[in-house]
Amino acid sequence: MNIANHTDVGPVVRIENLNKWYGQTHVLRDISLSVAPGEKLVICGPSGSGKSTLIRCINQLEQHQQGTIEVLGQALDGKRLEQLRRQVGMCFQSFNLFPHLTVLKNCTLPQTANLGVPVAEAIERALQLLDKVKMRDHANKYPSQLSGGQQQRIAIARALCMQPRIMLFDEPTSALDPEMIAEVLEVMTGLAEDGMTMICVTHEMGFARKVADRVVFMDGGEIIEQAPPSEFFHSPQSPRTQRFLNQILNHGAQPA
Amino acid sequence: MNELTHIAPARLPPQATFAVRTSRWVRQSMFPSVGHSLLTLVVLALLAWCIPKALNWLVLDATFVGSTRDACNPHAACWLPVIERWNLFVYGFYPEAQRWRVNLAFLLAVGAFVLLFFKRLDRRALLAYLVMLPLLMWWLLKGGAGLPGVSSTQFAGMTVTVMLGTIGMIFALPLGILLALGRRSKKPVIRLLCVLYIELVRSVPVISLLFMASLMIQLFLPPGVAFDILLRVQVVLILFTAAYMAETVRGGLQSLPKGQYEAAQALGFGYWKTMGHIILPQVLRQTIPPLLTQFIGLFKETTLVMVVGVLDIVGIASSTAASAEWAGHDHEIYIFLALYFFIICFALSRYARHLENHLEHDRS
Numbered sequence: 001m002n003i004a005n006h007t008d009v010g011p012v013v014r015i016e017n018l019n020k021w022y023g024q025t026h027v028l029r030d031i032s033l034s035v036a037p038g039e040k041l042v043i044c045g046p047s048g049s050g051k052s053t054l055i056r057c058i059n060q061l062e063q064h065q066q067g068t069i070e071v072l073g074q075a076l077d078g079k080r081l082e083q084l085r086r087q088v089g090m091c092f093q094s095f096n097l098f099p100h101l102t103v104l105k106n107c108t109l110p111q112t113a114n115l116g117v118p119v120a121e122a123i124e125r126a127l128q129l130l131d132k133v134k135m136r137d138h139a140n141k142y143p144s145q146l147s148g149g150q151q152q153r154i155a156i157a158r159a160l161c162m163q164p165r166i167m168l169f170d171e172p173t174s175a176l177d178p179e180m181i182a183e184v185l186e187v188m189t190g191l192a193e194d195g196m197t198m199i200c201v202t203h204e205m206g207f208a209r210k211v212a213d214r215v216v217f218m219d220g221g222e223i224i225e226q227a228p229p230s231e232f233f234h235s236p237q238s239p240r241t242q243r244f245l246n247q248i249l250n251h252g253a254q255p256a
Numbered sequence: 257m258n259e260l261t262h263i264a265p266a267r268l269p270p271q272a273t274f275a276v277r278t279s280r281w282v283r284q285s286m287f288p289s290v291g292h293s294l295l296t297l298v299v300l301a302l303l304a305w306c307i308p309k310a311l312n313w314l315v316l317d318a319t320f321v322g323s324t325r326d327a328c329n330p331h332a333a334c335w336l337p338v339i340e341r342w343n344l345f346v347y348g349f350y351p352e353a354q355r356w357r358v359n360l361a362f363l364l365a366v367g368a369f370v371l372l373f374f375k376r377l378d379r380r381a382l383l384a385y386l387v388m389l390p391l392l393m394w395w396l397l398k399g400g401a402g403l404p405g406v407s408s409t410q411f412a413g414m415t416v417t418v419m420l421g422t423i424g425m426i427f428a429l430p431l432g433i434l435l436a437l438g439r440r441s442k443k444p445v446i447r448l449l450c451v452l453y454i455e456l457v458r459s460v461p462v463i464s465l466l467f468m469a470s471l472m473i474q475l476f477l478p479p480g481v482a483f484d485i486l487l488r489v490q491v492v493l494i495l496f497t498a499a500y501m502a503e504t505v506r507g508g509l510q511s512l513p514k515g516q517y518e519a520a521q522a523l524g525f526g527y528w529k530t531m532g533h534i535i536l537p538q539v540l541r542q543t544i545p546p547l548l549t550q551f552i553g554l555f556k557e558t559t560l561v562m563v564v565g566v567l568d569i570v571g572i573a574s575s576t577a578a579s580a581e582w583a584g585h586d587h588e589i590y591i592f593l594a595l596y597f598f599i600i601c602f603a604l605s606r607y608a609r610h611l612e613n614h615l616e617h618d619r620s
Contacts, residue, residue: 086524096519110523
């Protein structure tokens, strides 16, 4: 597996003064953020705070109107998007597996169609990664035959098949039943241990504590606070962060 | 451990004997109440009265052997006009020595449906066959490149219907898909053109388009240049059906969750690869039943070519009914016509149903 290259000096993602509007609504305000190679970033915040929009901007599923985003040293200018996206894996809240393809085909098609990998090699890589997420036995099933947690693990394997240098997670466990959250987080933790650069939007504070190098708190389209998890959870600076942590930690959905 | 893994043994549902099930079915579906019972009796009586009559007229007392109208039984159907003119109905005025070409073309068309039945067949081979089919059919039927040419005026009967229908189906679908994609394009010029085309064609009756094709196009062409009339009506039928198909496909495109597009984008699929690998396979599966319904419609619309002077099977039927030789037998001729269209359209609709089940089965 291709692991983020630690000899790279510069940040893999560098965002400067990013602004985005939906119509008149200002959803991202002066965001500046940079992510070092191999870093694990957790972005959290109340719903509507712009955290999903922010990571969707990184692979340009959303276009921004102001500011610059540099991914792997290249400024995003709306050109050569496909090349960029092939290096940035993404997992969605609703998995978004292709329902008309088997699990295996879900994992091999992007490789063969977009990277020109020979079929045999693509299958080998897919099986290897399905094995890693413990889904190898289900390779010939269709997504509709599998549970949400299983589908999400396959979605992760599918993204990894492209050998991305960065992985984006957009609330990967929000659509899952409680007993399936653990299996997905386990896969994500394993990935983090392998040294993958990860940017995760998630409400799983247990995961953030265990895995993140840095936690970013967003509210109202702004980055309010960012700190290593120990600092972030024990001595949050902003009252908004404190309120958010209070709400989410006392809710009982914690910790994993 | 035992406590944790113990599951109550599974049991089978209760079974009833055949007689019990039959009597229950009769009671529940034929005589559930007084009103229903009355209705059942009335319908049964009607059937008992008209089925023997119809059978007698259509088959038992009908005339199948003979060569002139004198052989007909005056009190029952006389199928002689259809039987005697069978070749005319099927081949039209196609030269007799060349009829094998029509037979081969029919076989090729039927072959397409048979091939679609086999699930395991290589998709590329099937696609190649479907692409080649209309070209092959046109070449076989019209001639050229080694085969003696056959003039369009010699085309009539089923040959016309099957040719226009099959070639129309194969060309209308891809065109309809392109129009649907164009209508959802991000480029305003393409979108506008597609919307304009689709709406224009959909708001004009096909008959007026056929008239335009046969009369007006000639006005715009320099004198001496002429398009083959068959080619012109074929093009009109394709363009017309494509506009309707575009709307069906667009509905399918819109009903697909946005996540599918996003997942494809996030994996680095470009526009055409996204459409070809991810979106269209799903959309076409969903829209196969309505698309086949439109094919059935197209097949029946081929009869409209009569108004611009192409003698399809309806034209042959009308001229037979009007001929001095077989005058007075229009009932039989038109019943035959109805049967012909029923068989083909019913087969198509059963086929659509089969595909639908097949695809549902595939996915779960």
